[in-house]
Amino acid sequence: MSIVLYNTLTRKKEPFETLEPGRVKIYCCGVTVYDYSHLGHARCYVAWDTVRRYLLWRGYAVHYVQNFTDIDDKILNRAKSEESSMQTVAERYTQAYLEDIARLNVVEADEYTYATQTLDGIQRLIGELEQKGYAYPANGDVYYSVRKFEGYGKLSGRNLDDMQAGASGRVTGEDATKQDPFDFALWKGAKEGEPFWESPWGPGRPGWHIECSAMIRDRLGDTIDIHVGGSDLVFPHHENEIAQSEAATGHPLSRYWMHNGMVNVGGEKMSKSLGNFTTIRDLLDAPNAPDPMAVRLFLLQGSYRKPVDFTDEAIAAAQTSWGTLLDGLLFGYQYGAKLGWVDVEDSAFGDPAAMRIDRESDPVQTFQAAMDDDFNTAGGLAVLFDLAKDLRRAGNLITHTGEADTPSDVLRQQWQTLVCLAQVLGLEARPGVEVSTEGGLSDAEVEALLTQRREARAAKDFAEGDRIRDLLQAEGITLIDKPGGVTEWHR
RNA sequence: GGCGACAUAGCCAAGUGGUAAGGCAGAGGUCUGCAAAACCUCCACCCCCGGUUCGAAUCCGGGUGUCGCCUCCA
Structure with a gap:
């Protein structure tokens, strides 16, 4: 049995085969750091964190790289409006992103990359593209000529002639200098008062798409295994990455492309421009805030590819659901001693890394079968709920009658299985929080x-x-x- | 206008050819002074119309509806 995943490039589920046996190179498009991250970002990075955790659990050596876009018009605008610098704004929101996402138990990337630290690679790449005839300078800018790249549109399934330039209603002044409306900037000449870097094309800053191509090449090589990101990046961002990278290297940029569905509010995409977003910290810091794990659970209940509607009711339901899993996850701490488990006082007690679970057992096999099928987390969760409910029942029996009707070693195996599988999904319980007596009655x-x-x-x-x-x-x-x-x- | 996705119970959601996982909510029962807690049990034929098939939620065609992208975007 192997893992099957949906590849945007082919629009099919495909067996997962790595370039090098046992090794996976993943690049994830990160955030532009000009504001606090919202639930759309949470959805995205929880999804890819889960993919990464699962691949690790399946025995792959995963190298996961994610970027921060820290050069951008929006960051610049923010800096202007608050009379600080692009760097100040970028650093603030980079830090905020890391804090917010950590609360959702998203593991840090193996490497983070920054546009500001990739200028050499970016300029080298633009130079090559220019040399090969894919790029042209114009008025201090440098543009990529999309019609020169034969495969343009292959990821998003588009044909240049069928597209309506400017259909999104966000046409800018750049257009006058472009040879084709779909050409995009590789390098933008600096305007008065803007931060800039020196380059063969004059002072300026890189366009948005080029940084990813350069970072991937620098850190992971010409071809990677999986490129992930939000589905709103398919066009033009990822299409342009392909055009840049493949024109320069002559090799496929990524074997597999995976895209997460959007978070919706009232049926509409959550986005900064619509103003209908809830930031991660606003949600988690509100009065009656849900447990961060409940938010993660909420995001894992559906397929990563489908849109998910964010409502207070859905979060509340997830909070209740999380309570069930929590009961199961804390079972060992609450009842282990009563069941005669001798290691409850060990410092490693409850640590999945120290547990040996039976990989051939039904729950694990069912879990794996679900997750192997394009990371079906909802199917995987059903296994967790089965285990958690069994454990909760056993715990209640112990509370109410003094003993369980299931042998101690069976319960131990179930509990350890639950803890291990939950960890694969990034769901972890913190014992101690629940039994807090702070401010309560003695x-x-x-x-x-x-x-x-x-x-x-x-x-x-x-x-x-x-x-x-x-x-x-x-x-x-x-x-x-x-x-x-x-x-x-x-x- | 082009490209694409989705439509399963009150809500969320998995399943993609053999007669519907799971979660939330709800109902009934045991227990109880009444409750709570606990335990047990129950709760859908899958948007519409055709077609393929012994058999379709699952494949094909046609509708209807919702959403996404078409150079801000996770």
């Missing part, structure tokens, strides 16, 4: 209230008994009335 206070309640109930004063029960519930304490007047409780 055990003695709870017991005192329970005594009051017991007396009230004995006197048939159920209103008083219920009042105390509600009071405790508000403190996060759940009561379990058992036959015989015994009341147990847990936080």
